Amino acid sequence: MNLRDHIYLTWLNGGWQIIIGIVYNVSAALLVAFTHSYTLVVDTFILKIPFTALVFYLAHNLRPRDSCFFYINLGFSRWRFQIVILLVDFLLFAILMTLALLPNGKP
Amino acid sequence: MESHRLIVDSVVVRFGQKTVLSGGYITSSTGAVTGLLGRNGAGKSCMFRALMGGLRVDNVMVSIDGKPVDRRIIGKSIKYLPQGRLLPENIQLHRAFELYGVNYWTFVNWFPKYSRFYDSALWELSGGEARLAELYLVLMSEALFHILDEPFSQIDPVHIEAVKQLIIERSKDHGIIVTDHNYDAISTVADNLFVIADGYTFPVTQRDDLVRHGYLRPQ
Numbered sequence A: 001m002n003l004r005d006h007i008y009l010t011w012l013n014g015g016w017q018i019i020i021g022i023v024y025n026v027s028a029a030l031l032v033a034f035t036h037s038y039t040l041v042v043d044t045f046i047l048k049i050p051f052t053a054l055v056f057y058l059a060h061n062l063r064p065r066d067s068c069f070f071y072i073n074l075g076f077s078r079w080r081f082q083i084v085i086l087l088v089d090f091l092l093f094a095i096l097m098t099l100a101l102l103p104n105g106k107p
Numbered sequence B: 001m002e003s004h005r006l007i008v009d010s011v012v013v014r015f016g017q018k019t020v021l022s023g024g025y026i027t028s029s030t031g032a033v034t035g036l037l038g039r040n041g042a043g044k045s046c047m048f049r050a051l052m053g054g055l056r057v058d059n060v061m062v063s064i065d066g067k068p069v070d071r072r073i074i075g076k077s078i079k080y081l082p083q084g085r086l087l088p089e090n091i092q093l094h095r096a097f098e099l100y101g102v103n104y105w106t107f108v109n110w111f112p113k114y115s116r117f118y119d120s121a122l123w124e125l126s127g128g129e130a131r132l133a134e135l136y137l138v139l140m141s142e143a144l145f146h147i148l149d150e151p152f153s154q155i156d157p158v159h160i161e162a163v164k165q166l167i168i169e170r171s172k173d174h175g176i177i178v179t180d181h182n183y184d185a186i187s188t189v190a191d192n193l194f195v196i197a198d199g200y201t202f203p204v205t206q207r208d209d210l211v212r213h214g215y216l217r218p219q
Helices: A003-035 A038-062 A065-073 A080-104 B044-052 B071-076 B093-100 B104-110 B112-117 B127-140 B157-170 B183-189 B207-212
Strands: B005-015 B018-029 B033-038 B059-064 B078-081 B145-149 B175-179 B192-197 B200-204
Touching (some): A003 B093, A065 B071, B018 B175, B018 B192, B044 B078, B044 B175, B071 B078, B078 B127, B093 B127, B112 B127, B127 B157, B157 B175, B200 B207
Parallel strands (some): B033 B192
16 A cells, blocks of 8 residues: 555545644634734644544544444554544644744744 | 464453443354354444454454454454445545455456446445445455455345355355344355354354344244
8 A cells, every 4th residue: 555545545534624624724824924923823722622622523423433444444543544634734733833933033 | 275263252342331242252264154143232243343443342352373463453354344334435436446455347247237336436326336345345355354244234135146156255265254134144155153142152053042042033
């Protein structure tokens, strides 16, 4: 199984979670870019934690009960792709926040 | 042909105060079809979901050839067809076959109507059509053992015989466990039978065993 397959499987597993994460991250980064506020970075990060937890809880409960076996059959643990989505989401948040602050330096 | 033996033992499943399985057990060997019977709610699917790591359980021991199986990568050794939908709704059928390493056109040779579903997403198929594709995928993908949870449900009656034939052919060099409510279908393909009753698994050697454990009515 190659990298393309892994990306495809991650997208299949939680495509809409990724989209929601991107929307949140981009919105937060735009807010920070226009206000140049470090406090807002901390606030959006603190808000992101329960927001992400809620999205993951909904994803877990709305997904068909047996769908995890599609991935288990392929030799992956049931949580693997969720962890990847979580990591990518927070990594994207960090990158966008850095970009939002970079051109302006310290407020 | 290399021979392997799967043993699933000491399966304990509780939901709150309710104990579904107290001592679930099943075994399978290369070259044989093992049938698992049990009434609704007896714990057949729970046992399979437990052994595949899709259900949090109090206890389960899984070994192949006497060695414990790492359940984080159990799918490399055992493929499981659950009762519910296996494939994501938006996956294209040929993509699912690619990921599972199964030749789509051999499948079409068995079931010619699927030639037109090559590019179809799963949601475009009826429940029965999707079920047959999932069944074939799980049965023909590379693994030592295949577990089929109610493989005959939703399948067109005209395809039942083909499915039985596929299971029997595949069992020549793989171990297969099958459960279904269709006792006649199971009994014709299974080399050995078990029944789950009162939280435990019992071997079945004659029809009276099924009557004694409340699965069949006395004739």
